[in-house]
Amino acid sequence: MDRIPILRMGNFLLVTIQVDLYDRLALTLEADLVQMVKKTNAKGVLIDISAVSIVDSFMGRIIGNIASMSKILDSETVVVGMQPAVAITLIELGLPLKGVHTALDVEKGMLLLKSMIDENVDDADLDEQDDAFAE
């Protein structure tokens, strides 16, 4: 079965969707991604949809789901690279993707993730991060 690769980059997970999604592929991605968040202790998920030309209500819902699921696993999600035509279509369709953070490109998305995670860091997490840097 087809699968969308999930890359690990430090504290973050990186997903670049390069193919046209059909329902099962999107559902598999959702399940894989949530598993990976737990397994890798990821603090952030970055989803690049710059190559996706169509986001319909189902796909939109999956993106929203991934963001909410990651959130309750203590991880932030940022969707980057949405094409303008996709944004127009999503709003007209009635799917404003509330609760999903977005950025224009991968670079800005990474900065946003970093800033969100810095805000969330409390003392306990600081120790952990120091350890991570020492490695």
Place this chain on the structure above:
Amino acid sequence: MLSLSKETIKVLKEQDVVLLRNRVKEVAVKIKMGLVNQTRLITAASELLRNMLRYANGGNCIVEIVSSGRNNGVRLTFIDKGPGIPDIALAMKDGYSTGKSLGLGLPGTKRLVNEFDIKSKVGEGTTVTIIKWANG
């Protein structure tokens, strides 16, 4: 309204959706439809295909290039032999769904296209026709 080309595509499984989306895209590019309208049309098609697969186990889609006056457009007709929709007015309401979806499919689709027509008979099936004009 003149029909300039016509083909029928069977949709029976999820992967057929990708195939049909590509075909619709080709047709839309052929009549020089702008990118935003293409995206609207393909998204609308995607919504209706999903309905057809979920509620009626698939059906047929007729892809046509139509012409009316100086306007060219793409007409898509989705025909299934599913259970039918008992109350179309209710199905067209935002946020209503008998399944587990968001209930955006039909009303959302209507907002994305220029012309939208739905006919349904309980026990016989549903036919949805949409038209998107190249510059509409």
